[in-house]
Amino acid sequence: MTQTQPTKLDAAHFDSKARQWDDNPVFQERGLKIAQAIRQAVPLHPQMNALDYGCGTGLLSFPLKDELGTILLADSSSGMLDVVAEKIAAQGVTHMTPMKLDLLIDPPPAQRFDLIVTAMTLHHVPDTDQILRIFHDLLQPGGYLCIADLDQEDGSFHGPEVDVHHGFDQADLSRRAALAGFADIRFQTVFSIAKELATGTRDYPVFLMTARRA
Numbered sequence: 378m379t380q381t382q383p384t385k386l387d388a389a390h391f392d393s394k395a396r397q398w399d400d401n402p403v404f405q406e407r408g409l410k411i412a413q414a415i416r417q418a419v420p421l422h423p424q425m426n427a428l429d430y431g432c433g434t435g436l437l438s439f440p441l442k443d444e445l446g447t448i449l450l451a452d453s454s455s456g457m458l459d460v461v462a463e464k465i466a467a468q469g470v471t472h473m474t475p476m477k478l479d480l481l482i483d484p485p486p487a488q489r490f491d492l493i494v495t496a497m498t499l500h501h502v503p504d505t506d507q508i509l510r511i512f513h514d515l516l517q518p519g520g521y522l523c524i525a526d527l528d529q530e531d532g533s534f535h536g537p538e539v540d541v542h543h544g545f546d547q548a549d550l551s552r553r554a555a556l557a558g559f560a561d562i563r564f565q566t567v568f569s570i571a572k573e574l575a576t577g578t579r580d581y582p583v584f585l586m587t588a589r590r591a
């Protein structure tokens with residue numbers, strides 16, 4: 378019997394989801410809960426220049442926009458960025474900029490940031506150590522990194538056909554972040570996603586890791 382190889386969820390996949398993304402109340406609530414936890418963990422201020430990596434439609438950045446200086450919203454999906462651009466225009470926002478960017482492929486922006494936030498994107502990035510090193514290089518000394526993602530799970534969140542990280546073990550991610558040059562690494566649980574599986578309802582906790590560039 379031939380087995381289907383798991384495939385990555387590429388930019389075309391996220392392009393096809395972009396128009397309906399904000400219709401999902403769980404995505405909306407998740408963005409708000411992560412934003413609230415970041416607000417409590419990081420001293421945000423209107424001079425801070427932020428990068429939201431894997432921004433999707435901006436469900437994390439829009440709730441934080443009045444507390445930050447500039448926000449670069451970066452994603453590898455043009456469809457997601459089209460929605461971001463429309464929301465920026467509709468709200469008359471002048472300090473948020475969408476950018477098509479895959480930091481494992483494209484040259485990094487020349488700018489340095491005071492804050493990098495990334496929600497539910499790390500599990501889609503194949504090389505965790507590489508992206509942590511890139512985040513480190515993109516931050517100003519003392520700058521903050523905030524990663525929200527799934528706790529380690531058994532692969533049932535996306536299913537066997539999808540090739541992604543099965544969440545992250547907090548101790549292992551902490552060790553990797555320290556090796557990449559981060560300090561003050563802290564974790565908290567900020568949300569839980571309930572999914573209906575054939576075996577019943579299952580909860581997938583979402584952590585927020587905060588760290589500083591040493």
Ligand SMILES: C[S@@+](CC[C@H](N)C(=O)[O-])C[C@H]1O[C@@H](n2cnc3c(N)ncnc32)[C@H](O)[C@@H]1O
Pocket residue numbers: 388391404408430431432433434435436437451452453454457478479480481495496497498501502
């Ligand atoms: C699960 S969605 C999360 C979107 C948004 N952060 C949110 O919380 O609603 C993952 C996002 O990461 C983006 N993404 C995946 N791999 C990426 C990469 N290598 N570089 C940039 N963005 C990526 C996808 O296009 C998608 O918008």
